[in-house]
Amino acid sequence: MTSVLSTPGSAGSASAPGIDLGPAVALSCRECGNRVELGPYYACMECFGPLEVAYEFTLRGDALKQRIESGPANIWRYADLLPVPADVAQTPNMNPGNTKLIRADNLAKELGMRRLWVKDDSGNPTHSFKDRVVAVALAAARKLGFTVLACPSTGNLANAVAAAAARAGIRSVVLIPANLEQQKILTTAAYGGTLVAVDGNYDDINRLAGEIAAEQEDWAFVNVNVRPYYAEGSKTLGFEVAEQLGWRLPEQVVIPIASGAQLVKVDKGFTELGELGLVEPTPYKVFGAQATGCSPVSEAFKQGWDVVKPVRPDTIAKSLAIGNPADGPYVLDVTRRTGGAIEDVSDDEVIAGIKLLARTEGIFGETAGGVTIATLRKLLASGQLDPEAETVVFNTGDGLKTLDAIAGEVGPTATIKPTLGAFEAAGLA
Amino acid sequence: MTSVLSTPGSAGSASAPGIDLGPAVALSCRECGNRVELGPYYACMECFGPLEVAYEFTLRGDALKQRIESGPANIWRYADLLPVPADVAQTPNMNPGNTKLIRADNLAKELGMRRLWVKDDSGNPTHSFKDRVVAVALAAARKLGFTVLACPSTGNLANAVAAAAARAGIRSVVLIPANLEQQKILTTAAYGGTLVAVDGNYDDINRLAGEIAAEQEDWAFVNVNVRPYYAEGSKTLGFEVAEQLGWRLPEQVVIPIASGAQLVKVDKGFTELGELGLVEPTPYKVFGAQATGCSPVSEAFKQGWDVVKPVRPDTIAKSLAIGNPADGPYVLDVTRRTGGAIEDVSDDEVIAGIKLLARTEGIFGETAGGVTIATLRKLLASGQLDPEAETVVFNTGDGLKTLDAIAGEVGPTATIKPTLGAFEAAGLA
Incomplete structure (x- = not known):
């Protein structure tokens, strides 16, 4: 939990009272149960406990099952159980799930x-479960009025956010430790968003993300200010x-x-x-x-x-x-x-x-x-x-x-010359 | 085309006349049209042209469409159109497709x-289309009596063969050039089959694979001796x-x-x-x-x-x-x-x-x-x-x-100290 806290009703362009996020009706504190309206909030005003999404589900039993089974082959078949608008499957996104x-x-x-x-x-x-949480965060962020998708990450989340923003046609800002493995940097950079290497460890960039989120009211940091939805x-x-x-x-x-x-x-x-x-x-x-x-x-x-x-x-x-x-x-x-x-x-x-x-x-x-x-x-x-x-x-x-x-842990069984004799001599048959 | 050629009827344990490969009824030469029985053959005895699978499809139109649409969410929904047994979806395999x-x-x-x-x-x-061809090759290879899944490869096929064999519980033998990138070696080696690094280029190992296929009659080289099915x-x-x-x-x-x-x-x-x-x-x-x-x-x-x-x-x-x-x-x-x-x-x-x-x-x-x-x-x-x-x-x-x-082609937009001031000074907002 960072010390940065949005105040219900006080947020700028990202506030959206009466917003349609399907069955989601409020945010409630996991510690004290206090409720606030749906918005870009993640910590309780009363006790600083974490907020989570509260629902009023309208469908149940066979009616719900039928809706799910006739839905798309991705996480949006469960849209009736998520904080997303009913038309979420029609918006450009990565359509994760169904693994x-x-x-x-x-x-x-x-x-x-x-x-x-x-x-x-x-x-x-x-190639990670992060596509699921980012897709839900993106859907909520759009409805909450955010225009940039952001995160601090050390890898999988960075990939998922950069890819999802590219598909959605919006800007991404991803913060990573500067000493991250080259592989994870390249994979994220390929999607072409803003990739910020930070001289520090993950705790440093996580704190920085909270500070930026407080300044940039149009930026949805998926795992910070829209974390309840994510x-x-x-x-x-x-x-x-x-x-x-x-x-x-x-x-x-x-x-x-x-x-x-x-x-x-x-x-x-x-x-x-x-x-x-x-x-x-x-x-x-x-x-x-x-x-x-x-x-x-x-x-x-x-x-x-x-x-x-x-x-x-x-x-x-x-x-x-x-x-x-x-x-x-x-x-x-x-x-x-x-x-x-x-x-x-x-x-x-x-x-x-x-x-x-x-x-x-x-x-x-x-x-x-x-x-x-x-x-x-x-x-x-x-x-x-x-x-x-x-x-x-x-x-x-x-x-x-x-x-x-696993480098150094696995490798070729044998290295041979390109002849049948060498293959047979190696005892591989 | 290698010079190694199995003779219909002459193969050892891998020959299987009257074999059930669903709608597949024969192999026919793509050049001269000559037909041979289903078996581990890949080149025409008459003209040395490549063989391909010939079918007699029993379903068509809406009946076929219904079968497909009620089938599994992978390539086996099309089993009625492939050289595979009807129960292929029940055998352990990677279940590729539906991408x-x-x-x-x-x-x-x-x-x-x-x-x-x-x-x-x-x-x-x-993560490549090779899972599709390997799955069909595996299904046919089993019916043809092969007990080892093999290939020469420079990467994607190596991954697909080693993984498919692991899932099927059979041995894999994968031949790769010894100078292949470490990434592709590690990924293939992780699956634990026999991985043979060969001092030579892809042409060398492809030739060697043909020579081994002629000696090891229980080995299905997916892209050599079972290529028509693959x-x-x-x-x-x-x-x-x-x-x-x-x-x-x-x-x-x-x-x-x-x-x-x-x-x-x-x-x-x-x-x-x-x-x-x-x-x-x-x-x-x-x-x-x-x-x-x-x-x-x-x-x-x-x-x-x-x-x-x-x-x-x-x-x-x-x-x-x-x-x-x-x-x-x-x-x-x-x-x-x-x-x-x-x-x-x-x-x-x-x-x-x-x-x-x-x-x-x-x-x-x-x-x-x-x-x-x-x-x-x-x-x-x-x-x-x-x-x-x-x-x-x-x-x-x-x-x-x-x-x-893409190394050297993409990378971070900027590298900064972990402070809000540094972020703002970098002009990233």
Whole structure:
């Protein structure tokens, strides 16, 4: 949480009372429950707690299911459950979602599990789940009167914001640490928006983003001043899993933790589906995955704390390297309420996780995926996760973006001269 | 064409007379029309011409359309039109296809076109169209009795084969030039198959692959001894475009040329849809795109030749760098028959094409995509392509795999200290 706070009613061109964001009717404080009108606000005026979107859903049961099933093959099939206008699918955007839920029999066999699925979100347009949250943020930002899409980021979010703004025909401003890997800089720069390299770490640029947001009232920083809308995009991961299972909830899910918002919103999505009569509200356990080099939520879980003690990240899983995760306390709530757990794994285990998923299922995940697979394995070994219960594990990014992590770990089986004799002599047949 | 030739009936464990590959009934020579039984054959015993799959389709019209529309959201919805068994969707595979057809209004406006679409095949599981052809090759290879999936490749095919074999739970053997970029080596190696680096160029490893195929009768080299089946996978690009347009054919398509098989098979797909009554057989023009540094088919087109004179490739568009394209003459046939054309573009134009597509549509294509966009622009400028006619341009791969091509071409707009003052002083607001 930054100290920068928009005041309801006081914002300039970006304020929009009576705005149409579909079923969203207000913002409410997750701590004290205080409500404010829909607008570019993200912190409670009463207690400084984080705001989230409050809804009045008009459809439920079979009527809602029919709407969803006849909708587009992307996240907008769930528009009736998101803070977006009804015509969102007609506006130029990346149309993310509808990623594969892959039956992972090979991996299940290797881990001694009965039924395992991988929700592979590397299939999104810029190859991470960030396309989902950015698409919802963009839709809300337009309605709120913003004209620029911005963010502080270390990679996946930068790609998603720059691409989405290009498609929408608006300007993007992306702040990144100047020492970021060349790969992530190039990928973001390709889309042609304003890319600002900042001499500092992620905490520095995050603070700077808050300061800029307070000055530039036409700029929507997706993960700062429109964060309540942005975060709702992750509910679609939960919606898709349930629909792809034939409108059922799994018994266990394993989800990586960066800010923690994704895990919390998947739980929110499952809960909403049950309340709206789209699935039987069967019990499920939510498990969280962190890298040991940045495991403040795992630490708090194990210690029995209600709050998260910030850490300085040191892990190869950079997309999860948030030392002071905004949704940490809510992650603790969800995992404890559902009977799940949180575990963390070493960088060596992360690499082994990436390789295990690739070798068994042909899915090349980024380091965050390696964290999740390695955590799945660790939770099975400790008996916290039931190998007999149907489980969904999330791969939220693409190995192509974190190649450095496996350089030196994998390579050619052999190097030979270009002759049949050399091939045979190498014992490769 | 290599000199290695399997003899119908003489193959060992991989021969399978009376094999069930759905509507496929035989292999026929594209030159002399001679027919042989389905099997691991790829060259005609009579004239050494290339073999292709011959079909007897049992469904047509609305009955076929209904089957397709109720099928899975991947290429197997077209199983009735492919050389694959009816139960192919139930076998473990990457389930490629169903990639987005994106209405490219921003790019159309910039190019002065009326209606333009991008078929974005970077959305496939390993981010190129190769997942389509490999999936069909795998399905056929299983039925033909092969137990190993193999290929010579310089990148995209290597990724697709290694991933597909991992998912299928079978061994892969991938041959690559030893001097390949580290990125492509790592991505392939991650899947854990046998990866053989060969001291030689692509021609050397292609020849070696043919020699190994003759020795290892259980090995399916997807682009060598099961090539007739493999190539059919590209028809699904044509099927999807037509279905996504609402069962219509576009008026113009622009397709990159490597071996040329993709362009030829898209035309075959369009033709079959017309013959089977799924679309009105409206006229369309097929345009081919090459990089000037490897443009033997473009050269032949311009010179009015019927054959293609091999060249030694020198271009950044390495996935199109086939100096002696197997389907070159057939590409000339298709483009001339449909009233299209073939054009080639410089490496600088390729980079400009990548940037143009990314900036206008948020699609970050690989160099092959840059070739296609740049060719589109050049064909418009020369008047060969009609800006008023509905056009589909193909992006067949992902910019993340060819980052080297744009390194030094794009980068941060500015580098600043982490303060609001520095941000404002840089003139970025």
